[in-house]
Amino acid sequence: MQYGAESLFGTDDHYVFNNKGAATIKVDQRAKTGTVEIKRGVKWSDGKQVTAKDYEYAYEIIANKESKSQRYTSSLADLEGLEEYHEGKADTISGFEMPDGENGRKAVLHFKTMRPGMNTSNNGYIWEAAAPYHYLKDVKFKDLMSSDKIRKRPMFYGPYKLQKLVRGQSTTWVPNEYYYKGKPKLNKIVASVINPNSVAQSIKSNKFDVIKVINSQWPNVKNTKGVNFIAQVPLSYSYLGFKVGKWENGRNVMNPHAKMNHKALRQAIGYGMNVNQVAKRYSYGLSFRVPTLIPKQFGDYFDKNVKGYTYNLKKGNEILDKAGFKKKGKYRVQPNGKPLTIRLAAMTGSSNQEPIIQNYIQQWKKMGLNVKLTGGRLIEFNSFYDKIQNDDPSVDMFIGAWSLSSEPSPNDLYGEKSPMNYSRFVTKKNTQLLDEMDSQKAFNHKYRIDNFHEWQKYMDDEAYVLPVSNNYEITVVNKKLSGYSLKPSASMGNGFPNWYNVAYTK
CATH class of the missing domain: 3.10.105.10 (Dipeptide-binding Protein; Domain 3)
Structure with a gap:
């Protein structure tokens, strides 16, 4: 889905929101709000403008129990009224305001508590995508995940749209003619699923324009001609x-x-x-x-x-x-x-x-x-x-x-109430440090940095969890392709390259 599923918000290389994406976002600590404005001309692949209702509808899908979404979290429930909607106590999300109506492009999110990470992508408190309400509104929430409109004919506002799906084998993508930045440079993208044992031979024979290296196969492929090797350190x-x-x-x-x-x-x-x-x-x-x-x-x-x-x-x-x-x-x-x-x-x-x-x-x-x-x-x-x-x-x-x-x-990995804190360690000091790094005081950048540094020293000394290693991820890219970048600032806000920029050189 990476070719069409663009985030609403762009980021810099440290994952902080900027105004270069499909929408802008402004977080106001005092007012406890996040104001999102979708840019004029950001359109679904059927030509319809992306609206405030499309953004709200994404929240409704996640929070409605009938959709059985795995995305609903206590962090998202920091939005006023989302928990009540989730529990079936309200028909609408009280904290989601649309000043210009459902067909407008502005949404104001009202939060219970402001967090210093709210200006950063994937913060857990702010959803970063929209869903096509006009296209899906006739599908019941309980039927959404099995609907052909989701599984076979999904709609996107990113640079490409799905043309063909061969389940378990490949997907074919063609340009979204309504893409807000203009027509993408590639006429077609075919994404194939292959056996891991075939990866090395596929690289050496230049079968694909873009393919990831399996690290254990690196010695077999590192001398391949006609390609660039792009290394990335994953988070x-x-x-x-x-x-x-x-x-x-x-x-x-x-x-x-x-x-x-x-x-x-x-x-x-x-x-x-x-x-x-x-x-x-x-x-x-x-x-x-x-x-x-x-x-x-x-x-x-x-x-x-x-x-x-x-x-x-x-x-x-x-x-x-x-x-x-x-x-x-x-x-x-x-x-x-x-x-x-x-x-x-x-x-x-x-x-x-x-x-x-x-x-x-x-x-x-x-x-x-x-x-x-x-x-x-x-x-x-x-x-x-x-x-x-x-x-x-x-x-x-x-x-x-x-x-x-x-x-x-x-916090979500090592907190007292985090199920993913698999060591099950809990100390007053750890809880205090984690609470402080997400507190109101932590809107002061230096305060938050000092807190992070103190937590790292504390965890290093206590040694309940010992970091071990990370691996480079290497992608093989045809030398004839330009514009392929793994920098966060050059992505579509979804962790993948911005395919709009990718082109064949003449």
Whole structure:
């Protein structure tokens, strides 16, 4: 859908809203409003102007229980009246105002609480797309997701529209003749689904103009002629989490007596991970160690002074010795003298995943830590998250990964009431820091930066979650194509390139 599904709002390279998209947005902290104005000439692929009602209708689809949307969240419910609409207590969304009527282009959103991240894309509080009310209004909410108007003949206001769909195989896109920026440069785009095993050969034979590299196949394709390789660092990271509690009654509850609720043990485990060596040996240099839980792409929110846990077995051993984890034979025992066996849950993955995990187990063994895989083997994706989400007692620590929102607040991942806080750690200090970074005071940029830096230092020291690594994503692009860019400012606000700019050079 990336060729037609354009966001309403443009952003700069730090994901902050600007006025270069299909609509403008102005957030007013004092008035507790967000004013959205859709530009004149922004039209659906049938020629109809995108209206304020189309924007409201997107909220209605998400919040109406009959549509069974997975997008409704407590963050979106910061819009006045959305919760009442969701619960069926109101027929309209009281906080969605249309000053010029449904066919106007202006909408004023009234919020309960203002958040400093509201000027940033994917903040969770402001929806960033419209839905064609005139086209879908006759379809009942309960039938929307199965409707041909959604699945086979969707409507877009982006540069291209869907011409043909071969389910599971390909989609064909042609220019949206009503696109507000003018006619796109390509006559047709065909997007194909292929077997991962065919990717390397497809790249070497120049079968596609744009195709993503599977990193484990990099040595086979890196010398391909006639193409450009575009690298991107995604907003993501893998991490090692330690189970120290459970999810109970809508919140995380920490167990002070949990096996892994010992800071020295967690820190030592961090020093036992030779992440840089692993990156060099198994990823052909396409992965790298991540020092903090706030990625570098977030600019000044990233604290460059936090160095994380670099490989240092000597330091790890010293920490364990000092904390009373004494060696008894081959392995260390707990400070109370009881045996210590740590069960690690890790997912199946590429052919390199098994040797990478076994490498870490061997490093920890060098420190006298007895680490065993949960169930004796790597775990399939769905089974892995079933164990993690349900706090399976066979898991003491686990290696997971996050794909992040472009709003840097980590509240949804590590908060007391966040179900995704899979470590289940809760401290007064962590809650305080997370609350402050999303508070009214945090509208002051320096205050928010200082808060982010303090949180990173705190998380680094406590080591409940240890960032591990990230990978470069590499896209192969035909040298004859111009205008293909992965910069946030050059995207359609949806994380994909702005296909309007892509053209063949003569």
